[in-house]
Amino acid sequence: MRAVAGFGMLLAAALVKSQAPPEASGRVEVRTEPGLAARVYVLKNGQPFRVQPVEALLPVKSDTYYRDRLWLEGADPEVLEVIANDLSHYFLLKGRANFHLPPGKYAMEAYRGYFYEPVTVEFAVKAGGTARVMLPLQQWARAEDWISADDHIHLTRTERENPVFLAWLDAEDLNVGNFLALQRKSDAAPQYAFGKAGEYRGRGYVIRSGQETRNQAFGHVLMLGGERLVRPMSTGEELANTPEDYPFHSLLFDVARKAGALTGYAHFREVPVKSTFYMDLALGHVRLAEVFQFGVLTMEPWYELWNAGFRVTGVAGSDFPVYLQRLGGKYPRRLPLLGPERALVKKRAGAADAGDVFGAWAEGVRSGDVVVTNGPLVEVSVEGTEVKAVGTFFRPLEKLEIVGNGVVVAAAKGDGVTKRLTASVKWERGGWYAARVKGKAEEGEPEAWGHTNAVYPSGAVFEYGARYEIAERWAKELQRYREAGMKWGSAEREREFFAMGEKALEELRRPLMR
């Protein structure tokens, strides 16, 4: 008995010993100033270096079934490590941490969303010594004026992960994370609850459940922030467990909107093909389209929607973790992991800070008051007979342009130095105006863009020629569906789809006033 107890004590001592810093390592006390959460990297000889200890770990190895899980040690972690493509991203969830490192010279980089300038601090570690690293986080734009969102994040979430995920949003300075459930055969990236019951928020940040509903012949659609999960989440042979391409998206959108969800299409990367986008556009289901994703901003097909008289709000989202997989190779560390492209809504004057952050963002999306960006900031306003635009960035700007009804009507060029550009133009016929800005990108980074949604100075929506084109495209798609061997399940359902498709075509062919 005594021998057993003694052995137990030895074992306990060995365990404690194994968790202590290695002999001859040095201690590094890190903090940000002013104490904000941030994403950091430690570099040795210019190469990313691993740090310890971390208390939360998310290894991301996406196989498109979205089952990556967060591992936690203890209930209150200070450091989250996300490993993707063999690179470790570290998050100081409380703006501070203690690491131990082998003696040597290092640099530490810190990033916090898109409104703070990246910072690099060099330091040295001595055996048995303590190095203190202070990372000054400085805003180049007023983060507190904006609500920023990623509309498309796939992460499995139970209540257990909430505090860590929210602190991660904080470290990326991303106010709204739309966590989307989906289905590939079984449910993927499931959320424990929907609506207010599934909302987790604090300090101006919020996680809200939503869903991506998919059919490989109709396209991928978004239902954001709804009070309920709308089933089925997938239809069709490839993603669901039944061959039927039914119910089609138009029917599911009706249910989603009754549940209070914001609805629209994901992956709006080009003119939609193999997609019921134009059908749902005509039927009034497309409140939003994801125009900025995977580092690419889609402009012309977006303008075409406005030129056809449809006030579709362009939004942005990462499709995390798919984004990381697509990047592969060397990660451009300026980009946040969550919200590498984001949809910004400006806070209304006098709105309560601690209020309903998701609700305020959703309201901005509904009213089309959204800026999409992967860095530069741009704003457009109407003052009397003038449309004015201003672009800003922490790096030099290359150009600022005002687009009116699909054509560049005013522009300002950068000089390689200036970080602020302005432009203005008198509006005449009305219609829509928007502003876009391009900033300097470093090698290996995607182009840096900011783009506003449309403003309508005369208040009226006009048609600028695109409606006919869209109608003819939808007519072709409809014909394609007739010949594609779709599995409707019954003749009645087939009639239902084509009746709705024809109704959409009629609406698209109806001329608007000019």
Ligand SMILES: [Zn+2]
């Ligand atoms: Zn998708």
